[in-house]
Amino acid sequence: MNRVRQKKFVVLGIDPGSTRAGYGVVVFDGHTPHYVTAGIVATKERDKNLILGDLDSSFKKLLKQTAPDIIGIEKLFFVKNTKTGLEVAQSRGVLILSCVQHNLPLYEFTPKEVKQMIAGDGGADKKAVEKMVRATLRIGDIQQPDDAYDALAIALATGYTYQQPPQLSTR
Numbered sequence: 001m002n003r004v005r006q007k008k009f010v011v012l013g014i015d016p017g018s019t020r021a022g023y024g025v026v027v028f029d030g031h032t033p034h035y036v037t038a039g040i041v042a043t044k045e046r047d048k049n050l051i052l053g054d055l056d057s058s059f060k061k062l063l064k065q066t067a068p069d070i071i072g073i074e075k076l077f078f079v080k081n082t083k084t085g086l087e088v089a090q091s092r093g094v095l096i097l098s099c100v101q102h103n104l105p106l107y108e109f110t111p112k113e114v115k116q117m118i119a120g121d122g123g124a125d126k127k128a129v130e131k132m133v134r135a136t137l138r139i140g141d142i143q144q145p146d147d148a149y150d151a152l153a154i155a156l157a158t159g160y161t162y163q164q165p166p167q168l169s170t171r
Contacts, residue, residue: 009162010036012068013155015147016076016095018087019043019051021059022147025066026137026155033159035137037066038148048087056094063102071099072107072158074114074150107158114150117157129153 008029015022020042026033041062043054073096076089099106112122118136119128130149134140136156142148 009069009159010067011155011159011162012063012066012071013151013153013158014071014073014095015150015154016074016088016092017147018084018091020147021055021091021095022145022149022151023062023066024148024150024152024155025068026152026159028159028163031163033137033156035139035142035152038142038144038152040145040147048090052090052094055091056098059095059098060102063098063104068104070105070107070158070162072109072154072161073099074154075108075110105162107161109154109157109161114153114157117160118153126150 008027011026011028013024013026020040022038022040024038025036027036028034041055041058043051043058045051045054073092076085076092096106109117115124115129116122118124119132121128126146126149130146133149133152133156137152
């Protein structure tokens with residue numbers, strides 16, 4: 001099935017964490033991405049259950065404010081600390097549930113996939129990714145933590161992936 005792609009669409013990129021999530025919003029006008037906003041959805045709660053509830057509430061407000069057409073989220077690929085990995089997975093689950101409840105198409109990427117698409121090297125460091133995000137979106141320093149730049153990179157990767165036409169089999 002060949003889906004018709006919108007010429008102009010809004011992408012929300014999400015970099016999930018255990019107590020906060022970075023977000024980045026980019027509008028694609030044709031093949032040209034434009035920066036809209038970026039930041040952090042955070043909570044001041046200490047209890048993990050309350051953190052998840054607060055994250056859900058804040059993220060739903062962000063969805064209303066930004067009205068994305070599609071969403072990209074970072075996959076939990078590898079963790080050094082099991083406890084932190086489980087907490088990030090729980091937060092990621094809350095964010096994914098919100099996307100599903102809003103019927104929003106969701107793309108998932110490993111950090112390596114995002115780095116490959118944005119910096120041309122799956123092993124690129126955070127500074128190289130940030131530099132390419134800033135150059136691509138023609139923005140200066142947005143005065144936000146790394147999570148926001150990571151989320152913008154995820155938004156760009158999502159937009160590029162969305163624009164690719166489906167591969168048709170020639171067999």
